[in-house]
Amino acid sequence: MKLFLLILFTISFIFTPSLAQTVVENEERLLQHLKSTLPKHTQPIDLRNNSVYVHFDLGQILDIDEKNGIWTAKMLRVFFYQSNSTIWDPNDYNGTDYLYLPEKMFWGPDITIPEAVEMRYKAHDYAGASYNGWQMTTASDMTMKLSCGFDVTKFPVDEQICTVTFAPTVVRGKGYRISTQRRTAELSGYVEHDQWELIRPVTFDIKEKMYGKVSFSEFQATIRLRRRSLFYQFVLIGPNMLIYLLSTFVFFLPVESGEKVSYIVTILLAEVVTVGTLSDIFPASSLGFPILAYFVTALTVHLSLLCLATVSVVNIHHFSEEDHSPIIEKIVKSKIVQVLRLRPSNSKPKSKIADKGSLLILENHLLENGANDALCENLKHFNNIFRAPMQQSQEPIWKILALILNRIFLFFHMVATTAILLYFYFKF
Template identity: 45%
Template sequence: MDAKLHSKIMRNLPQHSPPKDMLNKTLYVQLELHQVLEVDQKNGFWFARASFFINYYSQSAIWDPSQYNDIQYLTLKQDEIWSSDLVIANAIDVRYIANPDVFLFHNGRVTLKSSLVAVKLACSFDVTHFPFDQQTCYFKIGSAFSTQFLYNIVSESSEAVLDWYTENDQWELMRPVKLHVQRTIVDANANLGADDFVAEVRYEKAVAFYIVLICPNLLLYFLSSLVFALPVESGDKLSFISTILLAEVVTVSTLNDVLPESSLGFPIIAYFVIAIIIHLSLLCFGSVIGKLNTYCLKI
């Protein structure tokens, strides 16, 4: 690094506040989504791998490369110049961060963060149409302290970059991933607000997941109708329908392991399973009555 250039930058860019010549007092944010690693509807979170970039432009960061040994950019530590307090607002756990340094380019572009993260994010799931549900979760970047009087937030594009996205085997990403900035009013009297950068990530379950959950219930339901083909005096009639009822109870425990304890809606499939259990219980009850009636007639 050229010592003269480093000294110039450190002299021009403040360490504890945004530069006064920051272009439009604006931070530009961009997101690249690489993969949805996991969606845990049971516990209310999703796990993703992504890169996000926070930039601003300043006249104080411009230099002529020809005067500084043809240096096109500089790398500084985050504590050497002012760095925004933007964080992933709805993160539960950030597993990995890369490139924590600040990058300065000769055209005045300052990249405060260029981070690759594997992050666990909170999400509210609506399982009303489970397992045919489409979920919408959010990747939010914002500040709890800074307001628009210090800086604004602008999305560099209307959609997240998906050039390096890897599909999940259980969840299919619904493209595009929309980006927007959402302003939260902090003090209505002073017209004071704070901006959040929001990525709207929508996805749906893979087709194979439907077969695993729906087909066993449908199969048991249709098998239960075969009980009418067995003669009333046969002892197999009651044992057959009892076995079907127990098998359905096992599928209920499987659903209980998958469905969240609380959600924005009660799943329709749960009504379907309840109806099947009531239907099988009535058949079982009818088989018992029929068996008792046959026994009484013999006496």
């Protein structure tokens, strides 16, 4: 057994270099054949269908900068074409059916990406040839910055559409056409982004264009992205809605509590602080101003008006009751106020003295029972005072007016709140 293994090892040691040398020689012969048949600087005359095919695949969305209109992505691009003059029989070259070639060894299409801003990284740039005449001129894994027009009007529930275009650098009258063998990207190795969701499929389209009197074709990949809005709903929209709804309770706080003004001012300051923090979250764009920014601005203005209304109500509530005009008293006691139920039910006038009927009954009772004359005289004196025509009402006019205004402001607040919420709901 040991002798057999020794003989086998000796035979493999002798013949293996010769087999490797044979493979190298065959590939060298094939390389010389391709050099003689493939042009290096000009387009092949037997280009099948006069077309260069583009293969594109998206690997990952790395970053999106809405402010500068730039997105960074990792992608794969492959350019290939078929030339009948490069077809060979694998049996003539010891079964070699594919050969990797040095970059730029033979002609490659001059295709560029118009949206490209910066090439961040490029790897695996190689070429190859197949026995059936297909030539792969460029296969590259790239990390590239590209330009894109972002519309942040519906932030944070917006969708963006970006394109990657492959177009010829130089347009010629009888130049090649750009085509593709697929209509959608594979996306088998795509890595999801934590803030943006890729809307599948990534579609391909061939567009025919004119440059003067010369027509040419472009390959365009359409990439649709949807922002993941869960973070913004909990951090941005939720707190603003809560602050806005809490402002309604200012109308139910009594003025006597002394917290009516401080409450609405605290709500306003909380909203202003929220607006300050939103400057780092909102995309800095004036071309498509976010609807949510309008919403936050409307909330701030509304809360500011509520602050003014609350200060007015508290100020009127503390006016002196001796300084009201007949017009104010007429308004407070008007039928319109009573019909609309704006006047509080507990604001009826209360006399600090017993009513007239009770005084008359008490006076007659004392006279019948022979009460003291001095006591009867005093009782008549109080009765005359009660009957005096110049008696003034003890009704708190200014306090009632403050309550009426509070209810009016509450009504307009509810109408404005409903209108703002419905408007921005349908806008989204």
